[in-house]
Amino acid sequence: MNSPTPEIVPIRSESDVVIVRQNVRKWSISVGFSLVDQTKIVTAASELARNTLIHGGGGELKSFLLQEGNRKGLCLIFDDQGPGIPDIEKALQDGYTTKGGMGLGLGGSKRLSNEFEIKTEVGKGTSIKIIRWKA
């Protein structure tokens, strides 16, 4: 079940990426994540926020605290209205980059999350959802 009101963080500049990380750190502490899990989701969020900024031309992060029975988790959704990703499989490949990065961010954030979902449409934008559950 989602918490009724998501928190929204705009992603329009490099310093917003820092704010995203700080917020995700704060939320993951409130969920009770271990230090390793905190670091994982903060790093994944850092990657996706920067992709939103650099490839998506800016957008926003919506966050939800999840609770299913005794299970607690953190769900993060990164939205942009950028160019979209024409070939998701390729984009997920390690080393694939269109902007001279390392090409590791997208695949890496998938490996750092428990659940990972990309919705994208060329010319319309991209929405990436990740969830990390409390171990």
Place this chain on the structure above:
Amino acid sequence: MNSKLPTIVKEFETQILQEWTKNQLSQMGSTDKISESELKSESQQFLNLFQISLQSGNTSVRQSKEWAPIRDYLSNLSRTRASQGFSPTETATFIFSLKKPLVARLRTEFEKSPAVLLEEVTASNELVDALGLYTTEAYQKGREELIGRQQEEMLELSTPVVKLWDGILALPMIGTLDSSRTQIVMESLLQKIVETESEIAIIDITGVPTVDTLVAQHLLKTVAAARLMGADCIISGIRPQIAQTIVHLAIDLGSIITKSSLADAFAVALDKRGLQVSSQRQKTALRGEVSAQPPLNH
């Protein structure tokens, strides 16, 4: 449309100024951020420039060269206000509060022709709105510049390049590493390597909360550049949780030596330079003189 606004503002400049400053003062309440006389003189300067730009008949406030003096004035004003601690709303109010006195003037002027009045009021409000928005954006820019400067200052303070030993430098990195600032830190390291002719540089990331692909890329580039200058880098302070995320991100640190603590890295560096650390006490103990010596006080 041939607006009468320029003529009206020119003719009634003094009255408009009076009413405008009165409005501002009542809206602000008592404030210690700016004195009444400062506010009056700023308003007067603005209105004068406004009046002059208006005479050009050009209404494209954002682009035209006729409005350039006003844009400069507002940029400066916003920047000053931002540093004086004015909120964005307070800053924009300076401009928006000009609407009322202008409309009041127009109303007395066009009492008998409501159609013209409506047109004039709309045009006047649009103009003031555009200036108000420009002010808000300038204010925002001013804030960002201020924050940027503070961050740079902090960065310089928090990332000293320290000489640990002849030929061995350490760079303890603290805080958030993002593109522009990381660049500066790395450049200062490379600069110091040249200056001190060091052979080994230890980059300590104990104080860096997140290592993502961008940070890794900067680290790798720095190590490569240092190598070209004949220096080897050791990365220390890789905590367990950071090691895990680096693995998940599939970042290849290649042949870079990594250590969990700065102390370990220093030991490796000394070793590489053929230096040894030995304990004075142990040496004396080996020579069997320990009982003859008082304990060392450090």
